[in-house]
Amino acid sequence: MGKNPEMPKRVTTLLKKQKGKCTHCGLFFREDDLLEVDHKIPKSQGGKDIYDNWQFLHRHCHDIKTASDGSPGTKSGCNSAEPKPTRKLEKVAEKLVMRYA
8 A cells, every 4th residue: 555646645654553343343344345534533533534543444334433432423424514425445556445325
């Protein structure tokens, strides 16, 4: 997982840091998985918008984690008024690329 102009820096940094695995379920991310960036400590509970507080999760793992961590997030929308677009990991020309689902 190196640099790719079609993949945001935050995504590549988190994928490298997590070695391609979801921190909630421990499974490797696969092509076509729906992925979301999560705040380990929810912003509603004082969590910051920094790399140390972000993690990449499968969409369904994010929903489970948000429901159990006491944050007021809404399903797949977290704390925002409108849900954020979901990203999907795709393989293009032998490279992994993030696309909006």
